[in-house]
Amino acid sequence: MKSIGAYEAKTHLPELLARVAKGEKITITKYGVPVATLQPADAAKKTPVREIIDQMKRFRSGHHLGGLSVRDMIEEGRR
Template sequence: MKTVGAYEAKTHLTQLLECVAKGEKITITKHGVPVAILQPADSSKRMPVREVIDQLKRFRSGRRLDGLSIRDMIEEGRR
């Protein structure tokens, strides 16, 4: 497992993420003490895009804005 300091991790984050995407784990240290581990995301938790779209459509069905406009909701959020 590769180890990098916090400053180096901040400076080279893009390159570190490329390594992680290839399956590598990277420990980030601060003053020599491990504080975080970058590792690939658990791909088993990812849902197929089609399934996500179907879930969104099911959630949306039967829900209406009852005359509210997007502008009204934006203004309400600003209060």
């Protein structure tokens, strides 16, 4: 795994992303201390859109706003 400084990572991000897309892992350091790792996204972890929508619907059915509307909550947040 290659290591790169934060400033250089910021400067060369498009190139780093291209390397990561090819499967390379890159550690980003700040003052020599590892702070992050760029690595390819795991395609197997992607959840189908239909499943996510179903999860949201199940969550919504179990949670109520106690008679408040979304507009009331927005106005309350502005006070």
